[in-house]
Amino acid sequence: MKQKILVTGGAGFLGSHLCDKLVAQGHDVLCVDNFFTGTKANVAHLMSHPNFELMRHDVTFPLYVEVDEIYNLACPASPIHYQWDPVQTTKTSVHGAINMLGLAKRVKAKILQASTSEVYGDPEVHPQPESYWGKVNPVGIRSCYDEGKRCAETLFFDYWRQHQLEIKVVRIFNTYGPRMHPKDGRVVSNFIVQALKGEDITIFGDGSQTRSFCYVDDLSEAMVRAMSTGSDFTGPVNIGNPREFTMLELAELVLRLTTSKSKIVHKPLPQDDPKQRKPDIRLAKEAFGWEPKVSLEDGLRETITYFKKTI
Ligand SMILES: NC(=O)c1ccc[n+]([C@@H]2O[C@H](COP(=O)([O-])OP(=O)(O)OC[C@H]3O[C@@H](n4cnc5c(N)ncnc54)[C@H](O)[C@@H]3O)[C@@H](O)[C@H]2O)c1
Numbered sequence: 001m002k003q004k005i006l007v008t009g010g011a012g013f014l015g016s017h018l019c020d021k022l023v024a025q026g027h028d029v030l031c032v033d034n035f036f037t038g039t040k041a042n043v044a045h046l047m048s049h050p051n052f053e054l055m056r057h058d059v060t061f062p063l064y065v066e067v068d069e070i071y072n073l074a075c076p077a078s079p080i081h082y083q084w085d086p087v088q089t090t091k092t093s094v095h096g097a098i099n100m101l102g103l104a105k106r107v108k109a110k111i112l113q114a115s116t117s118e119v120y121g122d123p124e125v126h127p128q129p130e131s132y133w134g135k136v137n138p139v140g141i142r143s144c145y146d147e148g149k150r151c152a153e154t155l156f157f158d159y160w161r162q163h164q165l166e167i168k169v170v171r172i173f174n175t176y177g178p179r180m181h182p183k184d185g186r187v188v189s190n191f192i193v194q195a196l197k198g199e200d201i202t203i204f205g206d207g208s209q210t211r212s213f214c215y216v217d218d219l220s221e222a223m224v225r226a227m228s229t230g231s232d233f234t235g236p237v238n239i240g241n242p243r244e245f246t247m248l249e250l251a252e253l254v255l256r257l258t259t260s261k262s263k264i265v266h267k268p269l270p271q272d273d274p275k276q277r278k279p280d281i282r283l284a285k286e287a288f289g290w291e292p293k294v295s296l297e298d299g300l301r302e303t304i305t306y307f308k309k310t311i
Contacts, residue, residue: 005071012180026051036076131239203251207248213243222239223239237283
């Protein structure tokens, strides 16, 4: 059935792909963004579509619109961006959640929160199941993001318990793909941009730390499936790709796919950088039959093609 859907942070990397998917499914999509890290270019191809609307708005202020579903993605996601104005980052997560939950309550909309694997901090449990409470530093330089997102989850669950709101909380693990910000310092975009420019590929530490990478199409499919679950399903639910790669393996794959002559160089590890992160996705499989389909090699090819066009 055609729904009126609000996507906050819809002009960002993940948000714009989600808008693509929802518009393609025939829904009416209202994309709200303050363009801090997102761009109009990310949604320019949707502007002439009759089912798509773009609104400049900061979610730390209340919003009054009539919608059936809300995907709350507004929040800078990369350390470079969220540490640039940490107070605003916490406000975006916390005030943004309060405003969007208030809106959902008023119009009786279903609401999904784009939470993050960062709620697990530097985990002592591997892979991380949803039942793990995390090991998070409350006063470090990543805390504005990690604790902001944790508080947003708390608010979602309190609105659910106290006001019977229909909520879905998805914990997103590293995701990559076309429309990533070329300068956001995330490892996939860094390596690709460095390789395409023939610059040194910087690995923090010895490169043995692992990450799992989910392709953006798999991720947006998971968000839509999570939203379509029955009212008894709230999450939190992990979404990500459990296949692990070391930073060294990723760098070597990027070098091969770009046929770049760049050299790999090592730099010291940043503060609070988690050594390992890998989702346990059994719940997503069980609750809405989801698992990632796109291999790292195929996803990287698409991403490299995008960066070749844009940089
Ligand atoms: N990409 C990932 O790997 C990843 C991993 C975990 C969680 N997430 C979460 O997914 C969401 C989207 O991430 P992304 O990778 O697309 O990042 P992004 O920076 O590309 O997108 C975030 C969007 O939110 C907008 N925004 C920021 N503050 C805002 C505010 N106060 N009001 C309105 N809009 C605001 C930005 O302009 C941008 O368009 C974020 O909430 C992020 O925390 C992403």
